[in-house]
Amino acid sequence: MRAKKLLFGLAMIGLLASSCYTEVIVDDDFIEASPINTDQVLMSFDLWYVDIHATQGNGEVPFLQRAFTVSFDRGTLLANNNIVGIGKTGGGLGIDVGFYEPLRAAVEIDHDIDGRWILEVFAVNGNTIELYHAPTDTSYFLRGYQRGNFDYDSVFYDNIYYFLQEYTAWEKVFTSEEGAINEFDDENYLQFLSGNSGDFFRSSVDAPGTPIVNLRWDFEGDYQVFDVQNDETLKTLTLDYDFMSNDYFELYVINDSTIELFHPDSGTVYEFKGRGYIEYLKTGDTKAGKKRTKRKLPVMDVVRKRK
Numbered sequence: 001m002r003a004k005k006l007l008f009g010l011a012m013i014g015l016l017a018s019s020c021y022t023e024v025i026v027d028d029d030f031i032e033a034s035p036i037n038t039d040q041v042l043m044s045f046d047l048w049y050v051d052i053h054a055t056q057g058n059g060e061v062p063f064l065q066r067a068f069t070v071s072f073d074r075g076t077l078l079a080n081n082n083i084v085g086i087g088k089t090g091g092g093l094g095i096d097v098g099f100y101e102p103l104r105a106a107v108e109i110d111h112d113i114d115g116r117w118i119l120e121v122f123a124v125n126g127n128t129i130e131l132y133h134a135p136t137d138t139s140y141f142l143r144g145y146q147r148g149n150f151d152y153d154s155v156f157y158d159n160i161y162y163f164l165q166e167y168t169a170w171e172k173v174f175t176s177e178e179g180a181i182n183e184f185d186d187e188n189y190l191q192f193l194s195g196n197s198g199d200f201f202r203s204s205v206d207a208p209g210t211p212i213v214n215l216r217w218d219f220e221g222d223y224q225v226f227d228v229q230n231d232e233t234l235k236t237l238t239l240d241y242d243f244m245s246n247d248y249f250e251l252y253v254i255n256d257s258t259i260e261l262f263h264p265d266s267g268t269v270y271e272f273k274g275r276g277y278i279e280y281l282k283t284g285d286t287k288a289g290k291k292r293t294k295r296k297l298p299v300m301d302v303v304r305k306r307k
Contacts, residue, residue, distance in 0.1 A: 038121055039102035042072035045127065045144030047080075047093065049155070052293070059136020062114045063097060066280060068155055070142070075099055077109060081280040083163040084256045087152030095279075107131075160235055160253065161225045161297065164192040168276025169204075169212050170259065179268025184247055189215055190272060192223060199223055201239055212276050219244065225251065226300040236300050237261065250306050262306040269306075 047069045063079065064070070068086065071078040071093040080086050080094035089095060098111040106120045122130040127144040156163065164170075170190040189204040202217035204210075221241040228234040235251040249261040254271065261270045 035102040035104055038105060038107060041121065042102065042107060046147045047071050047145050047150055048142035049145060051141045051143060054141040055139065057136060057138030059133060059138035061117060061133050061138065061140060063111045064131065064140045068159065069094060072100060082166055083156055083159050084166045084277060086156055092147045165194060166278050167274030168278065169215060170272035171208060171275050172270055173273045174271035176269040179263065180266040182263065182266040182268065184263060225297055227297045229299050229301045231304055234304050236302065250304065264305040
């Protein structure tokens with residue numbers, strides 16, 4: 001079944017993606033035997049969005065697990081592994097993370113960090129392919145887009161949970177004059193982390209301008225980002241302190257280095273700027289970066305208070 005699916009599906013993607021591929025889909029035997037056709041399919045879209053929630057199997061291909069998008073560009077594998085800078089880094093395609101060699105109905109990838117992998121290529125429909133790793137019986141599903149119709153903002157917003165962890169610390173740079181005095185006024189730094197026991201945050205009351213390496217973390221606890229029922233453009237954030245009461249905020253993104261936290265209980269608006277950007281899998285770097293997991297944000301039934 002997979003061989004037939006590959007033979008027919010790759011032909012259809014080639015036909016649907018661009019009329020310039022029609023000459024290579026006339027002869028089925030040529031399609032089945034030619035790595036050239038595999039390469040044309042991989043290059044038929046500028047970006048392939050890795051739908052992490054559609055992944056099947058219990059194995060893992062590390063560089064696909066951490067990528068939001070991958071691109072196949074004449075032998076070079078590119079990836080957007082960070083939410084920060086997505087849509088701008090590498091002209092929207094991301095950073096160089098390795099090389100690839102098209103094979104018959106498969107692709108061999110030599111990744112800068114994760115080494116050599118052979119993935120079978122199957123077509124699902126006219127803009128979706130499946131990359132199958134036979135040794136672990138694991139499939140990743142990639143949806144193809146051209147740069148001009150790819151919604152970078154939607155990817156950014158849908159993955160805001162990861163965005164918070166892409167800076168070593170967030171420094172408070174603004175507090176509104178409006179709003180009642182509250183304990184959070186004294187906290188000048190936040191840090192969002194993920195560990196074996198779950199997600200947690202730390203906060204510091206150190207003075208603005210303190211070097212990151214000198215920060216002393218005064219408080220810590222669990223944090224959670226929520227979707228909001230019937231409000232697709234709003235996220236909320238809760239900070240569950242270990243030995244204190246919780247704080248609840250409406251979370252807004254000003255740009256890819258600045259967030260706004262609105263504290264409904266006091267009516268205060270805070271702005272935090274990211275410091276110590278963590279770029280995952282930069283060429284020549286030994287840092288592999290965080291991996292995405294199948295997770296859906298919990299939904300909170302609240303009404304937006306920030307006007």
